[in-house]
Amino acid sequence: MNNLPSLEDVTPSPVLSGGIVPLLSVEDLQIEFTTGRGTLRAVDGVSWSVLPGETLALVGESGCGKSVSALAVMRLLTKPAGRVVGGRIMFQGRDLLSLPEGDMRAIRGRDIAMIFQEPMTSLNPVLTIGLQIAEPLKIHLGMNDAEARARSIELLGLVGIADAERRLGQYPHQFSGGMRQRVMIAIGLACDPRLIIADEPTTALDVTIQAQILELMKNLSRRLGITLVIITHNLGVVARYADRLAVMYAGRIVEQGTADEVFSAPRHPYTVGLLRSVPRLDQARHGSLETIEGLPPNLLNPPTGCRFAPRCRWRQDICATDPALRDIGGGQRSACHFAEAMPPPPEAAPRDVARHRIEAGTPLLEVRGLTKHFDVRLPGFFGGSALVRAAEEVSFTIGRGETLGLVGESGCGKTTVGRLVLRLEDPTAGQILFDGEDLATVSGSRMKALRTRIQVIFQDPFSSLNPRMSVAATIAEPLLKRLGFKAPAARDRVAELLDQVGLLRDMGERFPHQLSGGQRQRVGIARALAMEPDFIVCDEPVSALDVSIQGQIVNLLSELQAKLGIAYLFIAHDLAVVRHLSHRIVVMYLGRVMEIADRDALYSQPLHPYTRALLDAAPIPDPVVERVRAPRALGGELPSPLFPPTGCVFHTRCPMAGPECAMTVPPLREIHPGHMAACIKL
Numbered sequence: 001m002n003n004l005p006s007l008e009d010v011t012p013s014p015v016l017s018g019g020i021v022p023l024l025s026v027e028d029l030q031i032e033f034t035t036g037r038g039t040l041r042a043v044d045g046v047s048w049s050v051l052p053g054e055t056l057a058l059v060g061e062s063g064c065g066k067s068v069s070a071l072a073v074m075r076l077l078t079k080p081a082g083r084v085v086g087g088r089i090m091f092q093g094r095d096l097l098s099l100p101e102g103d104m105r106a107i108r109g110r111d112i113a114m115i116f117q118e119p120m121t122s123l124n125p126v127l128t129i130g131l132q133i134a135e136p137l138k139i140h141l142g143m144n145d146a147e148a149r150a151r152s153i154e155l156l157g158l159v160g161i162a163d164a165e166r167r168l169g170q171y172p173h174q175f176s177g178g179m180r181q182r183v184m185i186a187i188g189l190a191c192d193p194r195l196i197i198a199d200e201p202t203t204a205l206d207v208t209i210q211a212q213i214l215e216l217m218k219n220l221s222r223r224l225g226i227t228l229v230i231i232t233h234n235l236g237v238v239a240r241y242a243d244r245l246a247v248m249y250a251g252r253i254v255e256q257g258t259a260d261e262v263f264s265a266p267r268h269p270y271t272v273g274l275l276r277s278v279p280r281l282d283q284a285r286h287g288s289l290e291t292i293e294g295l296p297p298n299l300l301n302p303p304t305g306c307r308f309a310p311r312c313r314w315r316q317d318i319c320a321t322d323p324a325l326r327d328i329g330g331g332q333r334s335a336c337h338f339a340e341a342m343p344p345p346p347e348a349a350p351r352d353v354a355r356h357r358i359e360a361g362t363p364l365l366e367v368r369g370l371t372k373h374f375d376v377r378l379p380g381f382f383g384g385s386a387l388v389r390a391a392e393e394v395s396f397t398i399g400r401g402e403t404l405g406l407v408g409e410s411g412c413g414k415t416t417v418g419r420l421v422l423r424l425e426d427p428t429a430g431q432i433l434f435d436g437e438d439l440a441t442v443s444g445s446r447m448k449a450l451r452t453r454i455q456v457i458f459q460d461p462f463s464s465l466n467p468r469m470s471v472a473a474t475i476a477e478p479l480l481k482r483l484g485f486k487a488p489a490a491r492d493r494v495a496e497l498l499d500q501v502g503l504l505r506d507m508g509e510r511f512p513h514q515l516s517g518g519q520r521q522r523v524g525i526a527r528a529l530a531m532e533p534d535f536i537v538c539d540e541p542v543s544a545l546d547v548s549i550q551g552q553i554v555n556l557l558s559e560l561q562a563k564l565g566i567a568y569l570f571i572a573h574d575l576a577v578v579r580h581l582s583h584r585i586v587v588m589y590l591g592r593v594m595e596i597a598d599r600d601a602l603y604s605q606p607l608h609p610y611t612r613a614l615l616d617a618a619p620i621p622d623p624v625v626e627r628v629r630a631p632r633a634l635g636g637e638l639p640s641p642l643f644p645p646t647g648c649v650f651h652t653r654c655p656m657a658g659p660e661c662a663m664t665v666p667p668l669r670e671i672h673p674g675h676m677a678a679c680i681k682l
Contacts, residue, residue: 022049030086060248113188130168178209236619257332277551370430405582459540461520472508518549
């Protein structure tokens with residue numbers, strides 16, 4: 001079948017300055033969803049384009065319309081609830097929205113490919129990797145089995161998967177997260193597409209694997225001439241890889257321009273707020289993060305005029321009039337009445353001294369030689385079992401009022417250490433001294449009493465809150481059942497806690513599904529504070545939040561610590577957030593501690609090769625800085641904890657490793673005062 005457009009089918013595409021015709025042009029796109037409460041305009045008059053060979057980033061908070069726009073390009077909107085009600089999507093002279101379904105199927109996967117956020121839900125768990133890569137080759141290119149297999153082996157090699165011929169016979173669950181995402185890229189590349197749309201392609205990946213995947217995509221796009229559209233909320237990723245970006249808010253584009261222009265001189269208050277609310281990995285902490293207060297509007301009933309005005313600190317009467325997205329010079333566009341007179345970035349705020357007042361003396365928590373082994377059954381009838389060394393001789397201390405950051409890749413043992421400290425798991429060996437008492441040996445009523453002083457904030461507030469209990473009932477439950485409060489006193493205390501975490505008191509009557517992600521996380525913090533604890537384990541408390549909400553929660557944790565003297569064990573993978581919030585940092589890899597140091601010393605002079613690799617892999621939200629940073633993505637995959645390497649567990653990925661590193665387990669020793677590392681090369 002000839003899928004080339006006839007002359008009468010072709011509609012002229014807009015021509016940009018310089019005579020370049022965009023490969024893809026979204027023009028005045030309008031998308032509606034029918035819900036039980038009315039019609040929601042998820043995308044309202046959005047226009048953007050991407051040039052051949054260019055990388056465009058779509059940026060914005062959850063619900064702003066980024067992913068919906070991409071699904072519309074692929075004609076994958078859920079019907080009949082979601083529908084395009086206006087606009088055009090022009091691709092190589094053809095309006096994708098008006099094509100017959102058969103023609104669109106021929107374009108989808110062959111000329112335009114999409115890489116989704118979560119590869120495990122995109123790959124078929126009952127089909128081998130080889131069958132899934134071969135499918136588009138057979139459908140779109142008409143290859144036979146032998147040709148498709150040869151091409152599949154070539155594609156896996158192209159995306160950096162070794163032993164490709166054997167891997168074709170494996171299933172998705174036998175691949176790591178990074179390798180599954182590489183498979184998705186291989187499928188996307190299978191038919192040599194002109195355009196790839198990547199929807200949050202690295203959100204679920206560790207920072208080192210994220211760097212590998214993004215470097216791979218960028219290099220392949222340059223080598224093969226592929227155009228990229230990246231949908232992301234990570235401004236560091238945008239700074240490192242995007243040529244241009246479009247910032248979306250509440251279903252509309254609010255700013256467009258080159259990455260250099262937008263990062264150096266943002267011309268919309270929302271863009272300014274996003275950039276200011278992101279902690280910088282390359283800068284020491286200076287006061288609190290600036291945040292965007294409030295929430296995006298309800299698109300079932302959006303406000304008149306500028307949709308950002310209710311959250312904008314510079315709003316004036318004219319903002320009641322809807323601002324058009326207009327050119328403001330230099331190829332930059334903004335939908336703000338004051339775009340030409342945006343205020344400059346603020347000077348650094350005074351250093352917040354209160355958070356550094358750590359009480360001297362005996363540590364509140366002292367972990368000595370903490371070890372946890374799990375017996376895991378191997379697959380197959382005669383598979384037997386294997387020992388997983390989730391934590392191996394982990395030692396650290398946390399002072400009263402101190403925050404200790406715990407970082408490392410997935411599977412390194414961070415969460416296991418947190419669960420051991422909370423006594424949700426029993427240690428195999430070691431001591432957990434809390435205020436001088438060993439939690440590893442206490443039980444029963446004594447452990448119950450100690451739990452009132454130790455609390456936890458979980459990663460996903462929605463799954464940790466009871467959906468059948470109101471906010472007030474959730475916070476009041478420990479007051480009534482553990483502290484013996486009477487109902488009137490509990491109500492008063494709940495009101496105080498809601499005030500403390502920045503929630504309106506009438507939100508106590510709401511249920512979790514009626515709150516935003518940031519509000520739910522504040523409820524989780526209020527519940528932890530209800531017991532008036534001395535110590536809180538924060539297990540990835542901001543990883544599921546938008547960047548603006550993340551800043552609010554980080555500031556709240558800092559303010560509560562300064563006011564109440566609470567100590568935190570802050571488990572996270574975002575190294576910039578850890579630098580902003582922590583006093584000292586522990587770096588873990590495959591169950592072992594690699595390095596411990598003061599926050600500023602660790603970031604300015606990392607000693608262990610693994611710490612340096614983590615810092616090199618983390619992008620910085622500044623295109624100028626990123627341009628001079630050499631890409632140094634850490635090679636290889638994290639080894640299986642079932643079969644860890646001998647000697648130093650990092651030696652299989654270490655650029656400094658020698659033969660002796662495979663023979664000796666390096667002890668954690670003090671290299672500089674207060675700065676410890678486990679490396680025999682130091």
